[in-house]
Amino acid sequence: MTTTTPVLTDSKTLNEVVNCLTENIPIQTQGKCEQKNIFEILIRAATQKDSIENTTKVLKNVPTSNDIRYHLEKYSDNS
Numbered sequence: 001m002t003t004t005t006p007v008l009t010d011s012k013t014l015n016e017v018v019n020c021l022t023e024n025i026p027i028q029t030q031g032k033c034e035q036k037n038i039f040e041i042l043i044r045a046a047t048q049k050d051s052i053e054n055t056t057k058v059l060k061n062v063p064t065s066n067d068i069r070y071h072l073e074k075y076s077d078n079s
Contacts, residue, residue: 033063
């Protein structure tokens with residue numbers, strides 16, 4: 001029996017999803033709240049069936065839930 005290495009790992013999958021979102025959904029950010037942070041927090045909250053509020057409390061060195069909501073409110077889909 002041979003073992004195979006998965007083509008995508010959890011971290012690779014997360015990076016691919018974040019890259020895709022970043023390219024297609026531009027969100028203007030400022031300060032330590034980067035677009036990548038926003039998407040990582042949203043993805044974690046969704047996959048864990050958790051809130052943005054609790055997700056930002058669980059993770060270390062991430063923007064606050066208010067920062068995330070502030071930047072999401074600035075998003076405008078101009079298409």
